Amino acid sequence: MxxxxxxxxxxxxxxxxxxxxxxxxxxxVDKEFFIKSVFQTDVKKGYDLLFRHYYTPxxxxxxxxxxxxxxxEDIVSEAFLSFWKKAVHEHITTSFRAYLFVSVRxxxxxxxxxxxxxxxxEELEDATLASVHMQPDRLMEFDELYMKIERIIAGFPxxxxxxxxxxxxxxxxxxxxxxKLQISKKAVEAHISKALVxxxxxxxxxxxxxxxxxxEFI
Amino acid sequence: xxxELTKHTVFTYFSGDATTLQKQIIADWLAEGRNVETYFEWxxxxxxxxxxxxxxxxxxxxxxxxxxxxxxxxxxxxxxxPAKKAITKTxxxxxxxxxxxxVFGSYLGRDFLMYRTYKTAFGELNRFCLDDSSIVVLNxxxxxxxxxxGFGKSTRHVYLEGEAEFxxxxxxxxxxxxxxxxxxxxxTVLGTEFVVYTRPRQTNVVLxxxxxxxxxxxxxxxxxxxxxxxATIEKNGKIKVEKLSEAQLVQHSAWKQHRFVFNDTPLRxxxxxxxxxxxxxxxxxxxxxxxxxxxxxxxxENAEELLSNMSYMxxxxxxxxxxxxILIPNP
Numbered sequence: 231m232x233x234x235x236x237x238x239x240x241x242x243x244x245x246x247x248x249x250x251x252x253x254x255x256x257x258x259v260d261k262e263f264f265i266k267s268v269f270q271t272d273v274k275k276g277y278d279l280l281f282r283h284y285y286t287p288x289x290x291x292x293x294x295x296x297x298x299x300x301x302x303e304d305i306v307s308e309a310f311l312s313f314w315k316k317a318v319h320e321h322i323t324t325s326f327r328a329y330l331f332v333s334v335r336x337x338x339x340x341x342x343x344x345x346x347x348x349x350x351x352e353e354l355e356d357a358t359l360a361s362v363h364m365q366p367d368r369l370m371e372f373d374e375l376y377m378k379i380e381r382i383i384a385g386f387p388x389x390x391x392x393x394x395x396x397x398x399x400x401x402x403x404x405x406x407x408x409x410k411l412q413i414s415k416k417a418v419e420a421h422i423s424k425a426l427v428x429x430x431x432x433x434x435x436x437x438x439x440x441x442x443x444x445x446e447f448i
Numbered sequence: 449x450x451x452e453l454t455k456h457t458v459f460t461y462f463s464g465d466a467t468t469l470q471k472q473i474i475a476d477w478l479a480e481g482r483n484v485e486t487y488f489e490w491x492x493x494x495x496x497x498x499x500x501x502x503x504x505x506x507x508x509x510x511x512x513x514x515x516x517x518x519x520x521x522x523x524x525x526x527x528x529x530p531a532k533k534a535i536t537k538t539x540x541x542x543x544x545x546x547x548x549x550x551v552f553g554s555y556l557g558r559d560f561l562m563y564r565t566y567k568t569a570f571g572e573l574n575r576f577c578l579d580d581s582s583i584v585v586l587n588x589x590x591x592x593x594x595x596x597x598g599f600g601k602s603t604r605h606v607y608l609e610g611e612a613e614f615x616x617x618x619x620x621x622x623x624x625x626x627x628x629x630x631x632x633x634x635x636t637v638l639g640t641e642f643v644v645y646t647r648p649r650q651t652n653v654v655l656x657x658x659x660x661x662x663x664x665x666x667x668x669x670x671x672x673x674x675x676x677x678x679a680t681i682e683k684n685g686k687i688k689v690e691k692l693s694e695a696q697l698v699q700h701s702a703w704k705q706h707r708f709v710f711n712d713t714p715l716r717x718x719x720x721x722x723x724x725x726x727x728x729x730x731x732x733x734x735x736x737x738x739x740x741x742x743x744x745x746x747x748x749e750n751a752e753e754l755l756s757n758m759s760y761m762x763x764x765x766x767x768x769x770x771x772x773x774i775l776i777p778n779p
Contacts, residue, residue: 278509285505287495294500303503304575307512314516328488344583344615366478369487370471377464403705405745 262325269319276319280326281310288334294376295338296345297383297398305341309333324364332364335372346430375433382432386425393421453477455490462494518567563593568610570727571750573704580604580617582625587611587703588725613643613701616658632665633681642673643700647724652680654692654700662687699745706749710742715762715775718742726751729772737764737777 261283269276285306292302309330313319322329386394393411396402397418404422408415453473460466461474477483566586568574574586580600586592590610599605604625616625616637627635629646640658645651653662655673663670664685671687673679676697680688692700699709703725710718716738719730728751732738740762748754751773755766763778 281509281512282505284492285508286499286503287492289503290495290498290500291491299501299503303508307508308576310512311515325485325488327492328485331488331491340577340581344581344617364484366475366484369478369484370475373462380464403707403747 262327265326266319273319277310277314280313284327284330285310288330291331291376292334292338293399295335295379296341297379297395298401299399300401301341305337306334309337328364339372339375342433346426346433378432379429382429383425386428390421390425393418394425397422455493458487458490459494462491463498519564562596563607564596565591565593567591571725573706578604578606580619580623580625582617583615585613585704587613589727608644608646610647611643611645611703613641613704615641631681634663636661636663636670649720650680652678654678654697656697656701702745705747707745707747708754709745712741712743714738715740715742715764718758719775722751722754730755730775731772732775734775734777737775 265276265279265283268279288306288309289299289302292305293299296302296305312333313330318329319326383391383394389411393407396407396410397404402410404415404418407418411418457466457470458474461470466474478487566574566576566584568586568588568590570589572588575583576586577583578594578599582604584592587610590608590612592609592612593607595605600619600623602623604623605628606626607628609630614625614627614637618640625637627637627644629635629644629651630648631646631651633646633651635642635644635653637658637660640660641656642658642660643654643656645653653660653673655675655677657675660673661670662673662679662681664681664687671679671689673689676691678690678692678696678700680690682688696711699711702709708718708721715732719732719738722728722730730751742758742762744761746754746757748757752766755773755775758764759766759778764775765778767774767776
């Protein structure tokens with residue numbers, strides 16, 4: 231834009247409203263642009279801002295898959311570490327938001343696969359810049375996954391659900407749960423075992439269809 | 449005629465309450481590339497209105513930053529440049545510094561460049577994934593060295609000092625996973641779960657699942673371990689095996705929940721353990737007190753907590769001197 235030209239109010243306003251309509255909400259977009267611009271001049275500061283802005287919503291999203299606050303935080307921290315180590319900010323073509331959400335979802339999936347020993351689905355690559363994981367059906371599959379997990383857990387018998395949540399979400403040890411609920415530690419172990427079996431069973435039949443030959447797209 | 453898709457619809461969908469019809473509308477909407485970004489904007493916004501919990505962001509950022517700094521220290525591979533525009537003085541400084549470090553680093557040893565080291569501080573636990581998706585939980589005051597290149601090409605080698613629990617992923621080409629211990633003994637696995645303890649005073653391995661082969665540096669025939677086995681390598685290199693009960697097995701991973709499990713353990717050994725894990729020196733000047741044994745499972749995130757949890761049961765008082773803790777028997 232030529233600074234000597236007088237600003238034309240009309241066109242500016244029109245541009246802004248177009249922007250709003252397309253994106254649907256001003257604030258998140260502005261923050262993204264702001265962080266991206268900070269990365270141009272001060273990478274470390276940009277990274278700090280990025281972390282502070284997205285850490286909480288990402289953790290909240292992750293816990294819907296793994297049901298443990300500690301694991302969720304580990305996963306999100308890992309995603310940020312990856313981001314830094316791969317210097318994603320230098321080559322990224324999508325928003326940081328999109329990249330980070332996809333990265334966190336993939337790690338959640340890998341964690342679930344490890345935890346539930348699901349032999350069927352394959353490992354997912356870390357989020358690639360080629361946005362292969364942003365295909366519409368893949369996105370919705372991830373949505374369906376956390377919704378399904380929520381339904382399964384909501385369907386646990388009450389005592390079972392209570393023990394599972396105290397352990398995973400509450401981070402309580404088996405002994406603490408046993409003391410709190412006045413049951414034996416063995417009973418606690420049995421509840422957790424049963425919960426995992428149920429999760430394993432329900433998610434086993436739930437395939438995440440992997441696009442064959444992912445590497446070709448990178 | 450297609451109904452309008454609004455943010456409200458998508459929020460309803462994220463909450464799990466969308467109808468099949470609404471899901472189809474969303475699927476069609478997402479098929480248009482540019483809407484993917486909007487999808488994520490709305491996902492972020494929705495999450496913020498439905499936060500499942502409030503983590504401590506500052507603490508997490510601190511931890512991540514420290515981790516990055518530690519890794520830069522142990523292997524300065526890439527120093528990022530602050531500005532892309534002009535060549536600033538800072539850039540020149542970093543160029544010179546990285547050159548110096550590269551030369552210095554390679555002089556000091558291939559270690560810095562060839563291996564990536566995971567370390568834990570006293571009282572710290574670290575859980576992480578290796579490139580082959582194996583999961584490692586590293587106990588306090590421990591380090592695991594992993595080759596930067598070639599890991600997973602033909603064999604997977606790692607070097608452990610301290611204590612860690614491994615959940616090794618079985619690869620499709622049946623690659624071995626080898627853990628080199630501090631005393632030069634070697635653990636070979638295909639895919640399994642086990643806990644290794646390897647510090648100056650002893651090396652032992654507890655197997656939870658799968659099969660593991662253990663060979664000590666005494667050149668004896670390697671021993672094959674089965675689930676539930678605990679193998680201890682004695683000072684002369686001989687390997688002793690015992691079968692553990694379910695309860696005892698669980699005890700060996702108790703540290704993952706910041707718990708200490710003792711079974712007729714003399715307080716002298718408890719003191720040694722505290723030193724290993726927390727780096728705190730504990731002195732027991734009374735001979736009788738040092739031989740008193742402790743049994744039980746104690747939660748503790750630091751030395752003070754563990755000792756105060758035990759003080760009532762084992763009748764001792766805790767006194768803090770400049771940089772150590774002294775235990776005095778309670779008459």
